[in-house]
Amino acid sequence: MSTESHLRIIWLYPDLLSTYGDRGNLLILARRADLRGLPVECAEVRADQPVPADGDVYLIGGGEDGPQALAAQRLIADGGLHRAVERGATVFSVCAGYQLMGHAFFAKGTKCPGLGLLDITSDRGETRAVGELAGEVDPMLGLPMLTGFENHGGRTHLGPGVRPLARVTTGIGNDGASEGAWKGRVLGTYSHGPALARNPAIADLLIRWATGLQLEPIDDRWPTKLREERLSAVR
Numbered sequence: 001m002s003t004e005s006h007l008r009i010i011w012l013y014p015d016l017l018s019t020y021g022d023r024g025n026l027l028i029l030a031r032r033a034d035l036r037g038l039p040v041e042c043a044e045v046r047a048d049q050p051v052p053a054d055g056d057v058y059l060i061g062g063g064e065d066g067p068q069a070l071a072a073q074r075l076i077a078d079g080g081l082h083r084a085v086e087r088g089a090t091v092f093s094v095c096a097g098y099q100l101m102g103h104a105f106f107a108k109g110t111k112c113p114g115l116g117l118l119d120i121t122s123d124r125g126e127t128r129a130v131g132e133l134a135g136e137v138d139p140m141l142g143l144p145m146l147t148g149f150e151n152h153g154g155r156t157h158l159g160p161g162v163r164p165l166a167r168v169t170t171g172i173g174n175d176g177a178s179e180g181a182w183k184g185r186v187l188g189t190y191s192h193g194p195a196l197a198r199n200p201a202i203a204d205l206l207i208r209w210a211t212g213l214q215l216e217p218i219d220d221r222w223p224t225k226l227r228e229e230r231l232s233a234v235r
């Protein structure tokens with residue numbers, strides 16, 4: 001955590017990338033940290049602002065091809081997120097934000113360079129993947145089923161440098177078989193909905209990665225109801 005021992009959460013480029021409730025990821029993460037008594041500081045960094053390299057957790061959401069390509073260009077030119085990851089910062093990226101963590105992705109028919117922070121490459125599928133997404137999370141992460149909503153034209157191929165976040169049971173995710181990817185403290189998913197509201201265990205994982213703390217359980221009756229409702233809809 002940062003020097004004043006605040007958990008510093010940085011929401012990247014909300015002006016370009018934030019669809020299907022992605023902003024909720026910021027609210028849930030801050031709330032779950034706060035309920036554990038952790039002081040939290042949230043910053044929203046727009047695409048015309050420099051990316052501070054001293055954050056603890058960086059969030060980036062999904063969006064359409066044009067804003068996605070612009071966001072990738074700006075993040076590469078800025079370099080702040082790269083410096084943060086080198087320092088061991090935690091990153092949670094969704095859909096367009098996930099694709100641009102990789103080596104390359106397609107936007108409006110053009111191949112665009114990504115940030116290269118995850119060993120993934122995205123191209124386009126024959127159909128758009130739209131609807132509920134569910135999967136069994138990588139056992140190494142020890143988390144319950146992933147649940148989310150997806151809407152993307154891209155398909156993502158994983159290199160040897162990452163592990164899939166989940167094995168798909170409903171929906172498409174990366175390619176109909178695997179969903180998302182992670183390496184170290186950088187995690188990406190196609191799951192909107194917002195992902196951390198539907199998967200509070202992922203929010204807690206991000207807080208644990210960022211703080212090194214074991215977290216006390218909190219009252220999760222409402223998120224549990226939401227998860228049961230969403231997961232039963234795809235069973």
Ligand SMILES: NC(=O)CC[C@H](N)C(=O)O
Nearest residue numbers: 062063095096152153154
């Ligand atoms: N929902 C999204 O973020 C979409 C990402 C990307 N533009 C695609 O269609 O694949």
